[in-house]
Amino acid sequence: xxxxxxxxxxxxxxxxxxxxxxxxxxxxxxxxxxxxxxxxxxxxxxxxxxxxxxxxxxxxxxxxxxxxxxxxxxxxxxxxxxxxxxxxxxxxxxxxxxxxxxxxxxxxxxxxxxxxxxxxxxxxxxxxxxxxxxxxxxxxxxxxxxxxxxxxxxxxxxxxxxxxxxxxxxxxxxxxxxxxxxxxxxxxxxxxxxxxxxxxxxxxxxxxxxxxxxxxxxxxxxxxxxxxxxxxxxxxxxxxxxxxxxxxxxxxxxxxxxxxxxxxxxxxxxxxxxxxxxxxxxxxxxxxxxxxxxxxxxxxxxxxxxxxxxxxxxxxxxxxxxxxxxxxxxxxxxxxxxxxxxxxxxxxxxxxxxxxxxxxxxxxxxxxxxxxxxxxxxxxxxxxxxxxxxxxxxxxxxxxxxxxxxxxxxxxxxxxxxxxxxxxxxxxxxxxxxxxxxxxxxxxxxxxxxxxxxxxxxxxxxxxxxxxxxxxxxxxxxxxxxxxxxxxxxxxxxxxxxxxxxxxxxxxxxxxxxxxxxxxxxxxxxxxxxxxxxxxx
Amino acid sequence: xxxxxxxxxxxxxxxxxxxxxxxxxxxxxxxxxxxxxxxxxxxxxxxxxxxxxxxxxxxxxxxxxxxxxxxxxxxxxxxxxxxxxxxxxxxxxxxxxxxxxxxxxxxxxxxxxxxxxxxxxxxxxxxxxxxxxxxxxxxxxxxxxxxxxxxxxxxxxxxxxxxxxxxxxxxxxxxxxxxxxxxxxxxxxxxxxxxxxxxxxxxxxxxxxxxxxxxxxxxxxxxxxxxxxxxxxxxxxxxxxxxxxxxxxxxxxxxxxxxxxxxxxxxxxxxxxxxxxxxxxxxxxxxxxxxxxxxxxxxxxxxxxxxxxxxxxxxxxxxxxxxxxxxxxxxxxxxxxxxxxxxxxxxxxxxxxxxxxxxxxxxxxxxxxxxxxxxxxxxxxxxxxxxxxxxxxxxxxxxxxxxxxxxxxxxxxxxxxxxxxxxxxxxxxxxxxxxxxxxxxxx
Numbered sequence: 011x012x013x014x015x016x017x018x019x020x021x022x023x024x025x026x027x028x029x030x031x032x033x034x035x036x037x038x039x040x041x042x043x044x045x046x047x048x049x050x051x052x053x054x055x056x057x058x059x060x061x062x063x064x065x066x067x068x069x070x071x072x073x074x075x076x077x078x079x080x081x082x083x084x085x086x087x088x089x090x091x092x093x094x095x096x097x098x099x100x101x102x103x104x105x106x107x108x109x110x111x112x113x114x115x116x117x118x119x120x121x122x123x124x125x126x127x128x129x130x131x132x133x134x135x136x137x138x139x140x141x142x143x144x145x146x147x148x149x150x151x152x153x154x155x156x157x158x159x160x161x162x163x164x165x166x167x168x169x170x171x172x173x174x175x176x177x178x179x180x181x182x183x184x185x186x187x188x189x190x191x192x193x194x195x196x197x198x199x200x201x202x203x204x205x206x207x208x209x210x211x212x213x214x215x216x217x218x219x220x221x222x223x224x225x226x227x228x229x230x231x232x233x234x235x236x237x238x239x240x241x242x243x244x245x246x247x248x249x250x251x252x253x254x255x256x257x258x259x260x261x262x263x264x265x266x267x268x269x270x271x272x273x274x275x276x277x278x279x280x281x282x283x284x285x286x287x288x289x290x291x292x293x294x295x296x297x298x299x300x301x302x303x304x305x306x307x308x309x310x311x312x313x314x315x316x317x318x319x320x321x322x323x324x325x326x327x328x329x330x331x332x333x334x335x336x337x338x339x340x341x342x343x344x345x346x347x348x349x350x351x352x353x354x355x356x357x358x359x360x361x362x363x364x365x366x367x368x369x370x371x372x373x374x375x376x377x378x379x380x381x382x383x384x385x386x387x388x389x390x391x392x393x394x395x396x397x398x399x400x401x402x403x404x405x406x407x408x409x410x411x412x413x414x415x416x417x418x419x420x421x422x423x424x425x426x427x428x429x430x431x432x433x434x435x436x437x438x439x440x441x442x443x444x445x446x447x448x449x450x451x452x453x454x455x456x457x458x459x460x461x462x463x464x465x466x467x468x469x470x471x472x473x474x475x476x477x478x479x480x481x482x483x484x485x486x487x488x489x490x491x492x493x494x495x496x497x498x499x500x501x502x503x504x505x506x507x508x509x510x511x512x513x514x515x516x517x518x519x520x521x522x523x524x525x526x527x528x529x530x531x532x533x534x535x536x537x538x539x540x541x542x543x544x545x546x547x
Numbered sequence: 548x549x550x551x552x553x554x555x556x557x558x559x560x561x562x563x564x565x566x567x568x569x570x571x572x573x574x575x576x577x578x579x580x581x582x583x584x585x586x587x588x589x590x591x592x593x594x595x596x597x598x599x600x601x602x603x604x605x606x607x608x609x610x611x612x613x614x615x616x617x618x619x620x621x622x623x624x625x626x627x628x629x630x631x632x633x634x635x636x637x638x639x640x641x642x643x644x645x646x647x648x649x650x651x652x653x654x655x656x657x658x659x660x661x662x663x664x665x666x667x668x669x670x671x672x673x674x675x676x677x678x679x680x681x682x683x684x685x686x687x688x689x690x691x692x693x694x695x696x697x698x699x700x701x702x703x704x705x706x707x708x709x710x711x712x713x714x715x716x717x718x719x720x721x722x723x724x725x726x727x728x729x730x731x732x733x734x735x736x737x738x739x740x741x742x743x744x745x746x747x748x749x750x751x752x753x754x755x756x757x758x759x760x761x762x763x764x765x766x767x768x769x770x771x772x773x774x775x776x777x778x779x780x781x782x783x784x785x786x787x788x789x790x791x792x793x794x795x796x797x798x799x800x801x802x803x804x805x806x807x808x809x810x811x812x813x814x815x816x817x818x819x820x821x822x823x824x825x826x827x828x829x830x831x832x833x834x835x836x837x838x839x840x841x842x843x844x845x846x847x848x849x850x851x852x853x854x855x856x857x858x859x860x861x862x863x864x865x866x867x868x869x870x871x872x873x874x875x876x877x878x879x880x881x882x883x884x885x886x887x888x889x890x891x892x893x894x895x896x897x898x899x900x901x902x903x904x905x906x907x908x909x910x911x912x913x914x915x916x917x918x919x920x921x922x923x924x925x926x927x928x929x930x931x932x933x934x935x936x937x938x939x940x941x942x943x944x945x946x947x948x949x950x951x952x953x954x955x956x957x958x959x960x961x962x963x964x965x966x967x968x969x970x971x972x973x974x975x976x977x978x979x980x981x982x983x984x985x986x987x988x989x990x
Contacts (some may be wrong), residue, residue: 082820339881376882376885383879384882386901398886401883401888451886
């Protein structure tokens with residue numbers, strides 16, 4: 011490759027105030043027609059790098075570099091008004107969340123036209139034509155009709171397509187995609203990635219992909235840079251990095267990746283049944299009119315039956331909106347069921363009320379996805395953990411309670427002095443450990459884990475999975491593990507239930523479902539999961 | 548000793564505050580936030596200023612029958628007797644020796660002359676105000692300053708020395724120094740003003756010749772009463788209704804919403820006017836209960852607070868309802884109900900502390916708008932009694948003064964300065980309190 015690069019960065023350092031540099035003396039090149047990827051865990055500085063090159067960082071950031079060269083133009087030596095002509099025209103950005111990057115009160119067509127008006131002098135008619143053309147190119151059906159619609163009328167995948175159309179409107183030389191599919195379901199993710207590939211093939215632009223997902227990057231990128239704590243620790247061609255990683259950090263990341271094959275050799279043993287649901291339904295009423303009459307129902311969970319055995323894990327897999335979280339919460343009576351029973355040890359939990367229900371709550375607990383909103387920021391960790399003990403076992407005195415908190419912290423591998431700190435002082439993984447400790451405090455027989463690892467980095471994710479498995483071995487607690495990530499399922503589950511539009515479409519042993527799926531939807535789901543290419547064959 | 552209704556309530560409030568502070572000082576959990584307030588210089592300085600205002604307000608809330616005139620006066624009135632009793636005929640500018648307007652005077656030889664007459668008290672000790680005034684004011688001011696600065700400095704230095712090496716003090720060295728300086732300046736300023744006030748009208752006099760400085764100082768109590776008592780009435784309504792509506796939804800929410808939309812749809816000025824008129828009629832019918840002017844004025848002030856409180860809870864209530872709606876869906880609230888925590892405990896432990904920042908901010912903002920509301924209501928004669936000293940009444944009076952030529956600017960300026968200082972100090976203090984009690988903002 012002897013062409014001059016589209017983007018050339020030499021010795022870039024970004025600092026906020028007088029703190030340690032967030033990006034520390036990094037350099038890389040992006041060539042025309044290639045896909046370059048920066049991979050790293052959260053906080054490694056990958057998004058900051060992209061924003062600093064376009065000078066989109068807050069004012070207290072200091073950006074220093076020997077050179078940031080875009081097609082022969084040094085971006086850091088340009089005045090702000092000149093940069094405005096480069097942003098969106100020569101370089102375009104796509105962000106993670108398509109909902110918050112689109113303006114909700116402008117139609118999709120207007121938002122694309124805005125870029126065209128800014129960078130090209132075109133007639134109204136020509137703009138209109140170009141908008142339709144762009145929407146066609148990002149494969150949105152009925153582009154004429156869609157151009158007049160508002161963002162909320164589109165699905166998540168379509169919104170991200172619109173974002174790509176906006177990015178393409180300026181005919182950029184370089185497209186920066188910052189976690190473009192993280193907020194999307196796997197099947198949609200596969201479509202968006204294929205689209206990006208196709209567009210790149212057609213226009214020959216350079217694509218700079220920023221992601222935390224090694225498997226995804228391995229399917230997309232030509233060259234890869236691995237970033238850790240602001241430094242690029244390893245760069246190279248994608249194939250060589252995945253075949254023989256040289257840096258220990260890269261190796262650690264690769265090892266931490268959950269693999270589908272880990273379900274092989276899973277042993278099946280019969281255990282007594284713990285929880286059983288039969289034809290379970292959760293409907294949300296749709297109310298209309300001044301008297302709020304119920305005119306219909308949204309069938310979130312529509313007749314689901316399964317059984318969980320003592321000390322076993324059932325994974326509930328499905329895409330967003332399929333009703334899996336609703337099902338999990340209604341098992342705990344947090345959302346009322348429409349019909350059906352939750353039977354645990356012969357007692358119908360969802361038929362209990364008042365004090366009887368409160369007493370029974372100890373049996374089944376929940377761990378949430380977002381470790382940041384699942385703890386009261388104004389309570390100390392010790393108070394968070396002993397809240398359940400205080401509520402359900404008021405006879406336990408303060409000394410015993412404290413001893414129990416320390417014991418629980420040890421069990422989830424946190425130092426005992428964590429008890430006297432606030433949740434915001436901990437990292438995401440540590441917070442998730444505290445949440446697990448809180449659930450364990452009341453000695454539940456079962457824990458509903460609602461995407462407990464999706465907000466975490468891969469290496470932390472692997473640790474939490476390990477912890478959950480250990481706890482299951484020690485205490486014999488059962489899990490209902492709700493997730494969209496099939497790799498994690500292979501690591502932890504005994505059985506898998508695949509959910510689609512409120513119904514379970516396939517249910518079976520983990521090996522059978524993941525390696526030998528019978529249902530068409532399961533097969534589609536599995537095919538869409540990005541897999542590590544060329545991993546030690 | 549005479550105890551007016553508002554006096555009693557103020558002291559009840561004071562006792563409440565003292566109990567709360569003792570509880571907070573004793574509670575080891577509170578040490579960290581308190582220490583953070585202690586290290587914030589702005590916070591401590593504004594607290595000092597605020598406490599000074601409160602002290603003045605408290606002195607003005609201890610009433611008794613005066614021996615010589617059988618009037619009901621406060622301790623503060625007694626202290627400020629020289630200023631209070633030194634009334635002139637009408638307007639006079641700050642530090643003036645003459646009245647503000649020309650008058651027809653009769654000379655010794657019997658001829659009439661159109662001139663500025665000398666004041667009865669202001670600068671009365673001067674023979675030739677023209678040449679002596681500036682020098683005399685400077686002398687008196689420096690004398691007052693030095694007289695107070697020396698003892699104040701000695702006491703403060705001794706105090707600072709004594710506590711210098713105390714470990715684990717709640718207040719940091721830097722903010723202790725700032726507080727010491729603030730106290731020093733407040734004390735010397737007061738002493739200088741007092742010294743000057745026995746010879747001059749530092750902020751001039753108003754239409755009926757009353758000293759404006761005295762009016763402004765007396766207004767502190769009215770401002771504090773309206774700000775605190777109204778909040779005291781409004782807060783429980785807003786918090787209880789707002790949180791209940793947001794947390795329980797359903798019919799509870801519907802009922803509370805109907806209640807506050809109904810209340811909101813009545814023009815509040817009309818409601819206040821009606822209520823004040825009812826109180827006035829009541830007082831006219833039961834004259835034997837309201838023997839003196841000051842008792843009547845106090846009754847009216849109290850009712851104004853109650854009415855303002857009853858009509859102004861809706862805004863905060865709506866905000867709290869919205870916040871609670873958001874909080875009840877938070878995962879920690881769901882986790883708590885999954886843990887079998889009772890609902891009322893969830894309300895106290897998870898919802899209430901997490902809406903407190905809104906309460907704190909809106910209380911401080913309301914405090915200033917209530918002082919202003921009082922001014923607006925006085926304008927249409929349904930505010931505090933015209934005989935009650937208040938910044939509102941002063942501003943209201945300034946309406947006509949601003950139309951004069953040359954302008955009479957001192958009433959407005961004085962009330963503005965006092966109001967500004969009080970509201971600013973309250974705002975800054977509330978800021979540091981909010982920062983200290985939010986664990987996410989810990990540095």
